[in-house]
Amino acid sequence: MLAAIDWSAPWLAPWRARGAAVAHSVRSGMAQTAALNEAARAPVRFVPQSALPSGVAYEQYIFDTGRVPTRDGLHDFFNGLVWHALPLTKQRLNALQAAQIERTGVRPVRGPARDALTLFDENAALLQAPDALWQALVAKDWPRLFGDLRPLWREAQLLLFGHALMEKLVAPRKSMCAHVYRVLAAERSMDSIDAWLAQDLSADQLAAKPFAHLPVLGVPGWWAANENPAFYQDVSVFRPPRARDTGHEVTTQLVRRK
Known part of the structure; x- marks a missing residue:
């Protein structure tokens, strides 16, 4: 799947040098976790998804161990790149998630704070x-x-x-x-x-x-x-503001970690 990335896309310009090198390593046969770890700047280690114990929240596991469960594919590949490029922000988001888990536990439905943290991430x-x-x-x-x-x-x-x-x-x-x-x-x-x-x-x-x-x-x-x-x-994409819009509140379908 990494072969599908067009590194000439303008939105990937800030990610191109680091990302293309890691993608090349993966496409050359290196495990995705190993390629991300070899890039070496992140304050965490990337481990296979199977390392996440059953019943343990993904964010809590990262906070407790400094290890990021990682699946092969585009989603976790880009997650790894962000950990490398913006490590302080990723650590901050993870710490905020862990604090919310400590406060409210892991629930079937996330509260507004955890939803917003996930949305940002x-x-x-x-x-x-x-x-x-x-x-x-x-x-x-x-x-x-x-x-x-x-x-x-x-x-x-x-x-x-x-x-x-x-x-x-x-x-x-x-x-x-x-x-x-x-x-x-x-x-x-x-x-x-x-x-x-x-x-x-x-x-x-x-x-x-x-x-x-x-x-x-x-x-x-x-x-x-x-x-x-x-x-x-195209008003189906560039939608006019609604009467109840504040200009700041938006909604999205969150991508959730299984």
Whole structure:
């Protein structure tokens, strides 16, 4: 499945050097866990999914052991890349998950905090952008966001974080959306973003869903078809705001770990 990744895709540019090397090792016959461990920067070790004991929560196991149960395939491959590139943020999310488990236990239905933490981990994208661009995104003012303000995208950086989102974009479709979190780090390097996020994130904050909804193939430069203004007139994708929208609350179907 890793052979299906198009490393020339613009959304994978920040991940290309590290990811292509790991994918090459796997395609050359190395076990996926071994290839991720060989990359060596992550503060965790990747182990086969079978290492996760029955009845133990995935997040709790990582917190207790520093080992990440990993399945072969795209989903856990991208998860491993995020652990390598943004380790402080991944550790912070894991610690917040473990704290919620300690507080409420493992329930058949996750509470709002754990849902939000999982949503961020699976489907977030991180945006550094001028105020006007962020405000238009929150308002779902698509004509302004991708029309009047289109030149401002040259001053913005959108970094994919959610490994499920990256997995889905291996076969891109116009309807694919990210839950965008605004990053106010002073610099755009992954290390700077990682350090800022690890300090910024909290369970209560994420439970309030401070996200904006973005069809990612609408990002200028990410998809050739969006050079035509008609691309954004598809209201099944670029939906107008509803009367009850706050501009921040969004919903998604979470990808859950079995």
